[in-house]
Amino acid sequence: MTTTMHRSHRVAGALVGSAVGDALGAPFEFGPAGAFSARFPVPARGVETEMCGGGSLGWEPGEFTDDTQMALLVATSLVERGGLDEADLFDRFRTWAQADPPDIGIQTRAVLASGLPWDVAAADHSTRTGRAAGNGSLMRTTPAAIRFSRDGTQATMDAARRISALTHGDPSAGEGCAVFHELVRVALDGGDPLAAVPAALDQVAPEHRPRWAAVLDPHWTPADATEANGAVWPTLGQAVWALRHGRDFAEVLRLVVDLGGDTDTVAAVSGGLAGAVHGMGGIPMRWSSVVHGKVPGFGDRRWGLADLQQLAAALDGGALQSYDPGVIPRIGPREVLPGIWAGNLDGARYSEADFAVISLCRLGDPFPHEVHRMAYLADNDLNADVDTVLTDVLDDMAALRADGRRILVHCHGGASRTGLVLRGWLVREEGMSVAEATGHVAERWEHLGLWNDSFTAALHRLERSR
Ligand SMILES: [Mg+2]
Structure with a gap:
């Protein structure tokens, strides 16, 4: 493939990837190493997936935890205040902490409950306890890493330190956030964050540099950690180690959740970085489609995939717009x-609830279907990851068929993207050539649209790879 990934795919991938990691790791928090792969030895793509919920706090499948709740406070403050307003952000943190969230870090709780103003609370706590280098500021910093990425290395690292210092008085935590910001900045620009580690370390305050250099060294492994992964050093060390060793987003996340310990936080950090590298299309749709949660203290709003994608775009300088496709004449569903x-969109929206729905377009309001997967695919030739997305969709369809589900594939018009997937199914599952598959679908689905040459090219690659 020669198409380079559009920046917006990476921006959405970072924010959604972090929330996905949080929700994926939450049921395994404080568990032993290897628990994730013991439960899911192979990818779980049918009705039941690795987004299993549970754990000691009884999370819903796909529900994110305090890591993403706090990240959303950072994100909404940055967007609504037009930049970093520490007093406003600290206020939001405090409102959230007072609403009794199901999970909150010990240090974060102590600082936010102190009653002290934003510019002294964390430093005071750190001075009194000598403990302040937890991973609780790193876990929430992906939105700020997006927001300040266009401002360059110095500005983004500086913003990271200031936001970290609101709850974490130990500068070690701030330096970790600063390194994370710089690696995300490089990734969003299409660069290699692993290659950028040495230059990022050069920007770390000298007294903190050796300890960060140790955990970010290419030869470091989680077995070399000198603290549990509730501390900031091994958390970022593990995230970078997994990015180095995982071939794709799913494998990176499997590696970190399998480390055990503070799995939701390490996976949130790892997912933010890996999402910036692999993009929205690299995140398995069975994970991104179900990620959701609320922010205690901030009303009943339920945040889902589309909300996160919109917020990510706003953080990167776009407008905060919701997407309402309006009502369109229904086409289908019909068994093809x-x-x-x-x-098409409304044909699927109002279909019977037992369909496993595969959506290939933006939706507006979510559907009521219990099994509903949303793939990230635009009907243009800018999908650098169309092969990855198509494979993910076809793999899930095969698993859902094996689970006995009727599958309903749709996009806005039911023509081009829907046609890509129907044809791809025949190429891969029935061994047809692209020409045979196209003819077969055209005879049965008069809405088939064939204008997107990049889709047909992807089908030819799929045919050759069989
Ligand atoms: Mg958590």
């Missing part, structure tokens, strides 16, 4: 291939 139905 055995067990596989097709439709």
